Amino acid sequence: QVQLVESGGGLVQAGGSLKLSCAASGRTINRYNMGWFRQAPGKEREYIGVIRWRGGTTYYPDSVKGRFTISRDNAKNTVYLQMNRLKPEDTAVYYCAAAESGTYAFWGQGTQVTVSS
Secondary structure, eight states, X not given: OOEEEEEOOXXXXXXXXXXXXXXXXXXXXXXXXXXXXXXXXXXOOEEEEEEOTTTTOEEOOTTTTTTEEEEXXXXXXXXXXXXXXOOGGGOEEEEEEEEETTEEEEEOOOEEEEEEO
């Protein structure tokens, strides 16, 4: 089992930045692909990127590409989501998840990000 705990959310003005952390325990995550997701009220959960364990390569959808960056520190068993140039539409609960055998099997409890206009 992998336990994930997100932190770093909060209230920020449009154009500002936040850095979220996802601390893992129970197992080391250096062999897991780690994804970030978000869910706004009344909307479906949205996939916003991944950092793969092999090579540390990343992928982002167009909605956040160029503004969000995912990184990982395997020594700290932690993954990060740096969010820049935030927009009000980025307001959501942000979740990290660990993929096992191609499925996101382990999820954190989420952290709220609110961007004011």
